[in-house]
Amino acid sequence: MKPIQTVVVGFDGSADAEAAVRWALSLARQIDVAVVLVHAVGLLEPTRHPNIVAELESATRRLTTECGVESSRVRLDVVDGDACSVLLRCAEEPLRASLLVVGSRGVGAHAGLLLGSTSLELAEHSTIPLVVVPNVEPVVD
């Protein structure tokens, strides 16, 4: 198995995506990996949410600080495309991610159906390991 060097996290600003980002950042605290938050810009976003990139940049800084990871190891990439295609492309050049991390449900998704579920689509098509992080309170032993 190749060492994990770059972890890509799908980030649309939702609470589910934040849970995924927190998981990836906690991994980064334990092993030396770079974390790239990737935001997919859909057809409608430039008109419906023109300020979202600034909001996501701010959220990235906040989450990085809260999770205690050096900011030099975390960055936000904004990429045109639908979330599934964009995240699948992250396994290729130039990112060559070794691990994909997503929340269990993105904005507008439906549980239990492949259609409308980025995580299930990725599970079917991804060529690199995928972690799907549920947005629940951690169980305390």
Add this chain to the structure above:
Amino acid sequence: MLIVNELHDDSGHEEQGHPERPDRTRAVMDGVAELGLGSDLEFATSRVATRAELTRVHEGAYLDELEVFCYEGGGDIDQDTYATFGSWRIAQYAAGGGLAVIEQLRARGEGVGLVVTRPPGHHALRDRAMGFCLLNNVAVAAASLTALGERVLIVDWDVHHGNGTQTIFWNDPNVLYVSTHEWPLFPGSGTPHEIGGIEALGKTVNIPLPPGATGDVVRRSIEQVAEPVIDEFAPTWVLVSAGFDAHRDDPLASLALSSGDFGALAKKVGTFAPGSGRLALFLEGGYDLRALRTSVASTLSALLGGDYAADATTNGGPGSEHVVKASQDRLSALRLAHEVAVHEERAQ
């Protein structure tokens, strides 16, 4: 002679506030009406695309899934794409509309086809909906023609790259896919380096253009980059993914075409058809209703020899250097692919 599909009721495919809405097909038909074609306008009986026709370009499992998703009430498929209870049936009619128009063109042996259906199709992949698109209408039509031994040119002048159509025909030597589109923009694909798969090298032509590019740049890109490839390919049919969202008033993109530019572009693309009755336009994007109406009228008038008074053509925008670069990048990609093929042949 203009042949249009009979409009199937598409009012069941709508989501509040979404720009891909039923008013769009009405705006297109208003544009047709402005031409006053009278007996030169004929309607092709609407029909659904059969499963056999759809599975030429879509996976059966995806079709099943989409049908169930709709009949369970639908919802948001991704951040852009929705389906409703009625969407499956409407999408079947959207794909069937193109087949009906082509059948009528073949039967008459003359005329220009216009497929006025929605949802649009050029982003839909073999196994996935995206970018407002559920079924790839133009791909279904193109596949029906290649099944008859035809060589099909698809010109996609929608402002967004038609990633679905490109992917579906990536390895098909009987389909030449040519796209002009704004870059950077959704869906993030469509570089000049994307030239087709090993079985169809050179049969994909992408010309990305910067925001603000005007009609002269788009026409020049077709003439300088695509036309030599099209001449060599010698299509027997021409299908156009006719999005009108490259219009300067469109809310979803930033190219700067006028309605007159679509007429000039259509006139050029029309010359690629080997004869009458072998050209059909498929509605893709276009979300400003006035721009849609006037651009459709301008496009059809240019193809049918009318005198519609469209807005003046535009020129002087950025992008000339992008046209040159697209040509250079495409040649580099072709050379590289050739070297790899030679190397692999020697290694065997």
